[in-house]
Amino acid sequence: MTELEINNLVKRFGEVEAVKGVNLKVKAGSLVALLGPSGCGKTTTLRMIAGLEQPSKGDILFNGSSVLAIPPEKRNIGMVFQRYVLFPHMSVEKNVSFGLRMQGMDKAEINRRVAEVMKIVQLEGFEKRFPSQLSGGQQQRVAIARTVVTNPQLMLMDEPLSNLDAKLREEMRSFITDLQKRLGITTLFVTHDQIEAIELADQIGVMFKGELVQFGTPEDIFNRPINPKVADFMGATNLISGHLKSKTRLETEVGSLDLAQQPSQVEGSKVIATIRPEHIDLNTETKGPNQFKALIKEAVYYGGIVSYKVQSGLLSLNVKDRSTRRFKVGEEVMLELAKEHLWVFPEN
Numbered sequence: 001m002t003e004l005e006i007n008n009l010v011k012r013f014g015e016v017e018a019v020k021g022v023n024l025k026v027k028a029g030s031l032v033a034l035l036g037p038s039g040c041g042k043t044t045t046l047r048m049i050a051g052l053e054q055p056s057k058g059d060i061l062f063n064g065s066s067v068l069a070i071p072p073e074k075r076n077i078g079m080v081f082q083r084y085v086l087f088p089h090m091s092v093e094k095n096v097s098f099g100l101r102m103q104g105m106d107k108a109e110i111n112r113r114v115a116e117v118m119k120i121v122q123l124e125g126f127e128k129r130f131p132s133q134l135s136g137g138q139q140q141r142v143a144i145a146r147t148v149v150t151n152p153q154l155m156l157m158d159e160p161l162s163n164l165d166a167k168l169r170e171e172m173r174s175f176i177t178d179l180q181k182r183l184g185i186t187t188l189f190v191t192h193d194q195i196e197a198i199e200l201a202d203q204i205g206v207m208f209k210g211e212l213v214q215f216g217t218p219e220d221i222f223n224r225p226i227n228p229k230v231a232d233f234m235g236a237t238n239l240i241s242g243h244l245k246s247k248t249r250l251e252t253e254v255g256s257l258d259l260a261q262q263p264s265q266v267e268g269s270k271v272i273a274t275i276r277p278e279h280i281d282l283n284t285e286t287k288g289p290n291q292f293k294a295l296i297k298e299a300v301y302y303g304g305i306v307s308y309k310v311q312s313g314l315l316s317l318n319v320k321d322r323s324t325r326r327f328k329v330g331e332e333v334m335l336e337l338a339k340e341h342l343w344v345f346p347e348n
């Protein structure tokens with residue numbers, strides 16, 4: 001198994017600095033998701049690891065040794081892309097064995113490996129079909145089979161599921177995690193989909209504008225985002241400004257709030273608190289602390305969830321409610337902000 005390490009990696013394209021000093025470690029056998037909005041440098045980072053792009057600065061190491069001098073075809077990397085270009089005129093079997101045939105591998109060994117991989121990707125019996133006779137998910141599994149059949153020391157996946165419909169995408173996610181864990185191939189998986197990253201990854205690196213701004217477990221990133229921008233990107237769209245009255249109490253424009261986590265800022269500091277829409281409860285009466293009055297401004301019904309916009313003074317918040325109750329626009333409610341889900345950042 002291979003450990004991947006990236007040290008202070010920089011890539012400039014003329015004036016554009018696409019990657020600005022990224023440090024990252026992918027432990028042997030783990031799956032790291034690189035998550036970030038369009039244009040933040042995810043693909044450029046993958047291409048440098050694969051050797052398709054030369055870094056402007058920094059180093060890339062496999063098991064502690066630099067690979068910068070090693071050409072792409074010798075790095076033993078498997079790549080899976082969004083557009084999984086299969087050869088249309090070749091059967092599934094021929095597509096999967098292509099890389100091995102290019103290496104001039106013995107025919108019996110090729111057949112053995114292809115049969116093994118077809119079983120792994122659950123496509124036994126599809127060997128003689130052509131890509132046009134497969135569903136999108138099956139085609140993507142052929143693309144993955146073609147990659148793992150070469151026993152890569154590292155797998156790089158660049159938004160491999162974004163061309164699939166929602167249901168298939170979910171199936172393929174669990175397929176990829178199972179496969180990755182079973183084969184133990186160190187994997188870097190690029191996505192701009194937060195949920196995908198959370199479901200797939202052992203650890204997530206969040207990138208903005210060429211910089212890696214946070215690295216941690218899905219739980220860390222989801223519940224303890226490092227700054228309001230990461231919080232917003234992860235769907236914690238509610239930002240409440242205030243100042244710390246004590247280590248566990250926040251004074252805000254709508255009232256005081258108890259905190260469960262002790263912030264690192266000193267008492268009196270101006271801070272921003274964030275809470276996810278699903279962690280705000282709506283009640284008709286006061287029941288305890290961390291509650292304040294608000295007005296329903298908007299209510300949108302989704303299957304099983306009502307998404308509300310509520311207003312308290314100048315503060316506007318998003319709430320996602322799973323209960324069967326319905327509040328109407330114009331109705332007055334009590335908001336309850338679960339203290340264990342309130343997270344505090346320094347203001348700026």
Ligand SMILES: Nc1ncnc2c1ncn2[C@@H]1O[C@H](COP(=O)(O)OP(=O)(O)OP(=O)(O)O)[C@@H](O)[C@H]1O
Nearest residue numbers: 013016018036037038039040041042043044045192
């Ligand atoms: N060959 C190139 N020449 C010039 N600029 C480039 C080149 N490749 C990428 N860039 C720029 O570098 C930045 C990062 O691009 P990159 O493709 O790595 O983003 P990304 O995070 O993969 O985005 P997406 O989610 O849209 O795929 C962008 O501003 C892009 O325009």
Ligand SMILES: [Mg+2]
Nearest residue numbers: 042043044158
């Ligand atoms: Mg990209």
